Amino acid sequence: MFPALFGNGLHCPYCYRSFRAREIRFRCSGRVGTKKRCETKLDRVLADQMGDHDPQYPVFDGDGRKSTAVHDACYAETHYRVCPRCHSQLPVQFGQIDSKLIALVGAKDSGKTVYMTVLLHELMNDVGARIQASVLGADASTSTRFENVYQRVLYEKHELYSATRTAVAEKGGRRPLVFNLTIRGRNKVRSTLLSFYDTAGEDMNSERSIDQNVRYMTSADGIVLLLDPLQMRGARPHVDADALLPKLVPAEDSPSSVLANIVKQLQGSTGVKAGKRIDKPIAVAFTKMDALQSALPSGSPWHRTPSESAAFNEPDSVEVHRHMQALLHEWAGRNLDETLANSFTRYRLFGLSALGESPRLEGEDTQRVSERGVQPHRVEDPFLWLMSEFGAIRRTTKPAGE
Ligand SMILES: Nc1nc2c(ncn2[C@@H]2O[C@H](COP(=O)(O)OP(=O)(O)OP(=O)(O)O)[C@@H](O)[C@H]2O)c(=O)[nH]1
Ligand SMILES: [Mg+2]
Ligand SMILES: [Zn+2]
Ligand SMILES: [Zn+2]
Incomplete structure (x- = not known):
């Protein structure tokens, strides 16, 4: 167990x-x-x-x-x-309860910090209520940092973050945020420790990557890889006219180079034999989908709001996966999808919007959340899929949209 x-x-x-x-x-x-x-x-x-x-x-x-x-x-x-290695104080139930490390990775500016904050906020509020789960910081530093640094900026000041500093710039590395997720099942309560490490996009670039980052990915039980569709040449012409369109990043930071680096790092350090695939579930999610939603057909499964059920809806997720796969082929070619299929035994595609609307630019470089506030769409899907892969939440096969 x-x-x-x-x-x-x-x-x-x-x-x-x-x-x-x-x-x-x-x-x-x-x-x-x-x-x-x-x-x-x-x-x-x-x-x-x-x-x-x-x-x-x-x-x-x-x-x-x-x-x-x-x-x-x-x-x-x-x-x-x-911990005998780093002397961090271990959470109270460490060793007795299930512990899952989820690595959140993606190129620079792909939306990792915003996504992590919104996902946790949702788990502490609406999504948490839906799956009958509660999320608490496992240590005092996590609770205060999440509250004062992450949550306050986005939800109270309504501002976007500046780029996350690389782990090299923060001497001694950065402390991950560790949470205790408790899910009330039918006849038992299940606790899982979740550890999130807010990587800086630069850490994903192989030359600059450092030990902690590689360890983070190789010891992870599951990976969430964020891809920024606004960096895909095929998607850019479809972006809403009033959305903020970032400049194209250099080729080494492109979604496909980042994926190639991740695969290389995982294969190198987990000792995967040639010809074998990596047996870690990887959820690959397009972020910032709000900027492209008007380009999607009105019948797209992405527009649906997933059901209110506590379980993970498999048919809905498979439909979204197929739609995202078609979009990926159209926006970035088949290469990325092929790499995923050839490198991982389990992968699934997702589309999400953490903010729900494009941020606005204020002055030279301050970005603000829209006046309507943060309105996430489908941020929980990749997380719930991973949790269902771990057996921590139920899966339903009820047809999508019911
Ligand atoms: N339209 C839209 N833009 C978003 C969304 N989430 C993030 N962004 C944009 O993406 C930018 C980068 O988001 P971050 O979360 O800071 O990205 P990051 O991956 O943490 O970046 P680094 O820490 O520099 O690697 C933000 O400043 C926003 O402009 C979203 O849900 N919708
Ligand atoms: Mg960041
Ligand atoms: Zn340690
Ligand atoms: Zn003593």
């Missing part, structure tokens, strides 16, 4: 390195024990790996399979368990 406990062991949701349960270490609680109380100081490992320079209580070895340990130096008990 708990795949994260077997095989190669566990994966840290913060640094994505693997280890076994017994290797988990503990951090002193700093409480008063029967000996001299411990003091805080710089944790070199945490500083080097995660860029966190705050003084911390010492890390010590214990039986990592247990939930508590007593620190020999002070005799105080602690329930803070940390």
Whole structure:
């Protein structure tokens, strides 16, 4: 039931390195024990790996399979368990509950940061209510950062983000956002840890990619690859006249080069044999579909609002997949689709709009969300497909549109 406990062991949701349960270490609680109380100081490992320079209580070895340990130096008990590789504090139920790392990747400007924010916001609100799920930050830093940095900019200030800084620019790497998703099933409650790492588009470019980024993709249980249709030559003539049309990016950042890099990195580091495909589900989604929706036929399945059911609607998704496949051939040629089919055992195409409407340009370079606010369409589809691939949510075969 708990795949994260077997095989190669566990994966840290913060640094994505693997280890076994017994290797988990503990951090002193700093409480008063029967000996001299411990003091805080710089944790070199945490500083080097995660860029966190705050003084911390010492890390010590214990039986990592247990939930508590007593620190020999002070005799105080602690329930803070940390990753043996990066010293990040592990979520409370880590190791006991299912843990899924979902890698969100895509070229620069493809819409990753906006998508991640809107998806999580939806999971915390409407979509969460629909699938009877709740989402909570698994650590204090995730909760405050999501609230103050991500959510506030888009939903309160109604502004778009500036480009995400590359992990190289942020010394020591960036901390992923880790959430605990709890789904109420018919007779049991199922928890899944979700880890999202907001990559910068540049990190996808092979020469500049760094360790953490490659680890992030190779240890992921599922991948969401975002493709920007506004970067596809065949789509650009169909873009709404009043939508913001970005400049064409250089060839090395094009959707097909990014996909080629991802395949290369995954094949290189997971040891996939020549001629074999990568056995990780990959959801490939066109973002910014609002800018192209008037070019779609009125009967397009993309326009439909997926049913209110808690389950993942397979027939609806397959119809959208076929439509997106036809669009992909028309907009970017067959090559991308061929690469996906030849490289992955399971892939599915999606179309989504995180904002629902094109942002407006204010002044030289500030972009604002439309006055009507954020109105996402089909942002949950790729996520629900992955969750259904993991067996975490049900799939229904009820005909689409019913
Ligand atoms: N029309 C439309 N534009 C969008 C949507 N989502 C994002 N955009 C546009 O895409 C731009 C980039 O979005 P981001 O989420 O910052 O892209 P990113 O992939 O995180 O970019 P980097 O962090 O630089 O790699 C935004 O400034 C918007 O102009 C959408 O749903 N609809
Ligand atoms: Mg970004
Ligand atoms: Zn770690
Ligand atoms: Zn101590």
